[in-house]
Amino acid sequence: MLGSASLCVLLGIAAPPLELRLVMIDFVRIAPQVSGGMLEEARRLLGPKGVGLLTRQGTAAEQRLPGEVGVLLLSERSRGKSRGGQRLGAIQTTAGVTTIWIDVPAVASVAEANRGLHCCSAEMRRLGLALGRVLTHELVHLLDPALAHTRNGLMAARVDRATLVDDPAPDTPLRIVKRPNSDWDN
Ligand SMILES: [Zn+2]
Numbered sequence: 001m002l003g004s005a006s007l008c009v010l011l012g013i014a015a016p017p018l019e020l021r022l023v024m025i026d027f028v029r030i031a032p033q034v035s036g037g038m039l040e041e042a043r044r045l046l047g048p049k050g051v052g053l054l055t056r057q058g059t060a061a062e063q064r065l066p067g068e069v070g071v072l073l074l075s076e077r078s079r080g081k082s083r084g085g086q087r088l089g090a091i092q093t094t095a096g097v098t099t100i101w102i103d104v105p106a107v108a109s110v111a112e113a114n115r116g117l118h119c120c121s122a123e124m125r126r127l128g129l130a131l132g133r134v135l136t137h138e139l140v141h142l143l144d145p146a147l148a149h150t151r152n153g154l155m156a157a158r159v160d161r162a163t164l165v166d167d168p169a170p171d172t173p174l175r176i177v178k179r180p181n182s183d184w185d186n
Pocket of ligand 1: 149157
């Protein structure tokens with residue numbers, strides 16, 4: 001059977017992007033410039049791989065719709081430490097519900113953008129970039145669960161400052177975007 005993606009290839013038009021629906025749950029109350037920068041960076045990295053991001057604001061208590069991915073921005077290290085040091089982000093799917101946690105102060109610390117939590121446009125920009133790359137790292141795990149951590153770059157188990165904030169951005173190692181589950185579009 002000919003799927004819509006291969007039909008698009010035959011017709012010479014781009015396949016429709018996979019759109020992930022993110023529910024942003026922000027316990028840190030990061031500045032709008034920072035949250036805007038975070039999503040802009042994640043879209044810049046994932047867009048060329050055929051992945052779009054739709055977002056809405058949400059709360060931790062509400063019921064999420066099928067297929068929605070919760071993104072919790074945390075102000076403290078509630079997810080503990082990984083073997084390689086402080087953990088910047090984590091992803092977990094339980095009973096079909098996927099949640100991403102991002103430890104915002106830990107990301108700010110690695111990005112050397114601690115003041116970006118409160119002020120200072122240069123550090124806010126850097127914090128937005130770094131959060132966007134951590135979010136992208138976790139979304140790559142979601143889209144390609146079989147992909148192992150790499151030694152360096154965006155998918156390293158432990159990323160450094162340069163990977164989080166320097167230009168050019170690190171490569172996003174997503175070759176084939178798979179739909180994480182069959183009811184994704186419902
Ligand atoms: Zn990882």
